[in-house]
Each structure stands twice: as structure tokens, then as C-alpha cells.
Amino acid sequence: MAWTSLVLDLLGVFFFAVSGSLLAVRREFDIIGSLLLGTCVGLGGGILRDVILDVGVPRAFDSPIYLVPPVVAATVVYFFAHAVQRFHDLLLTFDAAGMALFSVTGTLVALAAGMNPTASAMLGVVTAVGGGVIRDVVANDVPQIFRARGLYAIPALIGAALTSFTSWADWFGVGTGTAIAALVFALRMVSLRYRWGAPPAGGHHGPTPAPSSV
Template identity: 40%
Template sequence: MLQDILNDIGIVVFAASGALLGVRKDFDLWGILTVGALTGVGGGILRDVLLGITPPTSIQNWPPIVVATSASLVVFFFHPAFSELRRSVLLLDAIGMGLFATSGASIAIDQHASAFAATLIGLLTAVGGGILRDVLANEIPLLLQPADLYAVPALLGAGVVGVGATCSSAPTWIWLVVGTVVATGLRITGLVFGLQLPTAPSGLWRRH
């Protein structure tokens, strides 16, 4: 129950980020709702395609897409307000990312994925919607560019579930909690301290 609510919060925040990009790119109502909905549920759809869950859960049941589309509709009308909410949105997004990473890994384990596969599929669940958003908007995915830590926390959170659930006898929910705290906590820590990964060294080697 609590997890459902938190999951819906993740969908709302992801969808809003997609809809906002659609507004910035001058998409029409349809384009904004489409990009918003796909950003909200795209990670889950990619997860299900890789796991052979067909039709994907987020399509087979209506709530996820209705939630994502409603959030996008709110953005459509009230987008100027969202710049003021930046900090709250970043916090909710960190929670959504952590939940998507761990729930994705857990669903993968249920479908007989290996710990390695579950970790990667959890990561994809967390970041897939954002990648779809950027590809559809014809931009280089934010995720690949120098920026605050995002994918690494998702990978670690998913890894906690992937490894924990396959290699220990502790109940899965413990790993879900630990993994989500790791992913969300590391994401927020990275934001607070401005942590970044390096770009490629251009001249260290064979400069002379």
C-alpha cells in the first residue's frame, strides 16, 4: 500500500519531467501528454519487455498511464509554477528513482533473472523513462552527460536487491528498503555535495 503510493509518486514526478520538456520544446497537447506518459511508465515497459512480461503491466492495467497522463495535464496548464518547486521535485524524483530501481530488480528476480540481470534491469527501470524522454525530444540523454550522480545510485540500489535477494535468506522486503535508502540517499548526498563523475582525460596520456 505505502509502496504503491510511493510508486505513483515516482510516476508523477517522472511524467512531470517529461511533460515539462515537451512544453519547452513547443509540443502540442498530444505531444506533451505522450512524452509525459512515456517518461512515467517507459522504464517499467522496457523492464517488462526484457523480462518477457507481455503485454507490459503498465499497459495492461490503466492506473499507471492515467496517473502519468494526469500529471502531464497539470504540467500542461500550470507549468510556470514548477520552476518554484525545483527542490521538492528533486527530492521526490530521488525517491521515485530509488523505488523504481529496487522494485524493478525485485520483479526481475521473480522472473528468474540472475542477480546481475536484476541489477541492470532495476537500473533500466529507473532511468529508461528519462532516456525515452530525451530520445523523443531529440536531445542527448541527460544521463550520459556530465551531471549530478543519478545512474550510479540507481545501479547500487538495484544491486542491493539483486544480490541480496538471490544470495541471502533474508526476506526480500528488507533488501527493498535497504536498496531504496542507498539509492535515494546517495542521490541526495550527491546533490547536496555536488558530486560528479569525471569526463575522459584529454591530455594526461601522450601529451609531451
């Protein structure tokens, strides 16, 4: 299972890194900016998770192989971005794929570190959404997790919870992990297509009334 988790983790890094490089194109960054933004989103969530777990040097720095996907992503976007007409939709697709994979692998890493199922699911969500938040903040964009259009943290939470539960029940395997990631990806994309969203913080969709003066 270790190699499967590594492959899924590297795929997640790649998908997230592509989303970062596409955002760099939209923001008119240079190739170095594209590489740095892709690295931030691809590795950011995992670094946050490893720091919380206090497992020593985060695996993104301990294993040089984790630096390969951002380089590949920046190179691919550099040569093919001119042929892509809808950067935003493609960015959201790669972002959803990275989030789906990280909701699974982040939870597995936390479980392997000895965390309980609930804490592992929480760290799976941190891994899934952390890099995207870092990407959008660095690029001076509104983080996807705070946008009204589409569900973001909720699909990640569902994926992390299912991964944690199936692992606890000893049902987890390659097929199960793939199915969970596919479910998270599909839920995210469908929510974008039909503009699903979580209930507003104020409990209604109208404008918040201004406080009356006393």
C-alpha cells in the first residue's frame, strides 16, 4: 500500500501544481512565478499536515521526488497554455482532482502516524484544501474555499471521513481509495456545474441589514 499512497500523493501534487501554474498564466506571472506558485499549492497542504503531526522534516523536503511534479506541471503549462482557451474551468478541474486525491492520501498519512480516525480525517481535509488556500492568497485571489459557487471543503471532508472509516474497518484498498477520490472529484465538479453551495453564514440570501443607531 505504501507505493500506492506515494503514487496517488505525487499525482495529487501534479494536479494541484498544474492549477497553480494555470493561475500564474492568468495573473501573467513569469515561468519562475509559475513554478513557485505550482510548488506552493502542490506541497503546501502536505507541509501543513506534517508540521501538525510533528513528524520531523516534512516529506516534501525529505523526499526530492516531491519536487518533480511541480517542475513537470510548470513545463507542461508553459508549452501548452497558449492552446487552452478556458483557463478558469481547467484550473478548477485540476484543483478538484488534486483535492480529491489529497483528501485520501492526507488521511492515510495521518493514520499511519498513529492519529485517531477523527483527527486523521481532519488532517485529510487540511491536506486537501490547505495548498489551494495558499495558492490563491499568494496570487491575490479569493480562495476557492470561501467562494459561494460550488462545494469545496464539504467534498474533502466526505472523502477524508470515508477514507478514515474504511481504513478503521479494514475495508480500505486500492479500489476503495480510487472510488472515494472519484466520488470527491465528481461531487466538486457537479457542485460547480449546478452552483451548489453551503448555507450562507447569515442564514439567508439577502443583504445583511445595517445595525441601527441608538
